[in-house]
Amino acid sequence: MAATVAIVADRIAWEERQLIAAAPGLGLTIEWINDESLCLGRADAPVLARYDAILLRSRSYTRGGLIAGLAEETGARVVNTARAINLCENKAVLRSTLRAAGVPVPEFRLVLSRADFTRALADFGTPVVLKPVYGGMGKRVALIRDADTAHSVYDYVEDLGHAFEQACLVEPFLAGGASTRCLVIGDELIGAAEFTSGGDDWRNNAALGNTSRPAADTQEVAKLVNGVLDVLGPGIYGIDLFHTPDGFVVNEVNHAPGFRAVAQATGVDVAAAVGRYVHEVLS
Template sequence: MHIGVIYSRLRVEEKWIFNALKDRKISYERLLDSEAIFELTNPNFDWSRFDCILVRSISTSRGLVLTRILNSFGIPTINSHTVSEICSDKIATTIALKNKNIPQPKSLVAFTEKQAISAGEMIGYPYVVKPTIGSWGRLVNKVNDRDAAEAIFEHRKVLGNYQHHIYYLQELIEKPGRDIRAFVIGKKTPVAIYRESEHWLTNTALGAIATPCKVTPDLHEACQRAAEAVGGGVLAVDLLEDPNRGLLINEINHTMEFHSTAPLTGIDIPNLIIDHILQELK
């Protein structure tokens, strides 16, 4: 068995994964995505020597291209291109969850400033506007009134990327000063954390504090249903606690970070990922 790990930068998560592979005497190879060259019409590199490749690229677009190419070569990846493509796009994730009747915040999409304002008023102020692709809480805005909506949508119209011209709006959930990030690895939900903040955005990249969260049967079931809806694998599921509707799935991340969660909880996430890879290869 020979496993590849393709990555952008040697972060602490990658160090832990490499150490776990080494400790378990599993044959593996480090692959920097910045150094990769793919000849699409006639593969010029012996990819067949890999039984599986774990994709740890930081860039969403780069990771999607990598999984598309590797899967086309017949090389399994964690996660697959199909799963990665769904999770990387909030609209695709919303549709996948809706198709399985999984509770989530109300979400609308519009394509012009005028219709985006109308969509927001259908939800009611305040509401949230997000880019369809992105992470770490970047360009996520709370819209408190029409003046704010007009300003935000005008800015997005001027921004050059076509993705900013797709307006994804979501109801604002009155969460209790926190959200939940749970980690799904195959059929297991081994660990979860609360992300607590006085700010309405509860993302650790923006300063939220992580504390342990017990994985209850309800939380496990919600996470497993969400993961299955997008195709399963190694995923981070973000949930919101609604006072009336209970747990709502907010987003699903296909290249999860766990540098805070592993030391906080003592759960050996790198070895659980390796266990999952080995199980998938049986």
């Protein structure tokens, strides 16, 4: 009998459609549950009772960890774990945790106020990148090239952002560097793609339509991926690396990664790899 899996997500995108379409051939039945409809809190969570596993793909950087934690309380098998998702959702905590484990990350400053921002600029100079602690898909990430515009940019954070959204990171801009997305399923690196910015947009992010090509699975990349897995445990992750003159650094880890760009660049069958991992989790 096929295992029944719930994809908990805010929407059905290309990745979810691929997984649902491939499910019968993988010995799975996969159904979508809107992450806004769960109303979790009961210890037995009847809304999840009929599922053998929960594949959490909420793209929200607040919902994922909350849902995973409450789902795990019911005894549900959740991919990824609540601990891993909570770490991935918070860029500052993730970077400090990885750094403590010996995994290289970009230098950064946590900015919670204009005073913090001023000190970060003094530390790094310009150009710098200003990005939200909570967020993904390249949204609200700003490149500040000149000191005379820096505080004007920060006005938007200070005046328009809610307190939650005002938590930011400032980091030096790595000029001219491509980024590499490593797609991990379980404890295996199944594919990697190098992204370069397209058109006038400087950001290297597949969600923004940047160009991609297969990336080499080097010993350095494998070591970094293993270091991340030592911290987070097995799961389904998009590990984003920055190229620097001194080697790669881990920029962030996505807990509900888009994998279209990696699949198209490398030809890897991501749905099959996810199916194998779900069966492994259930065994």
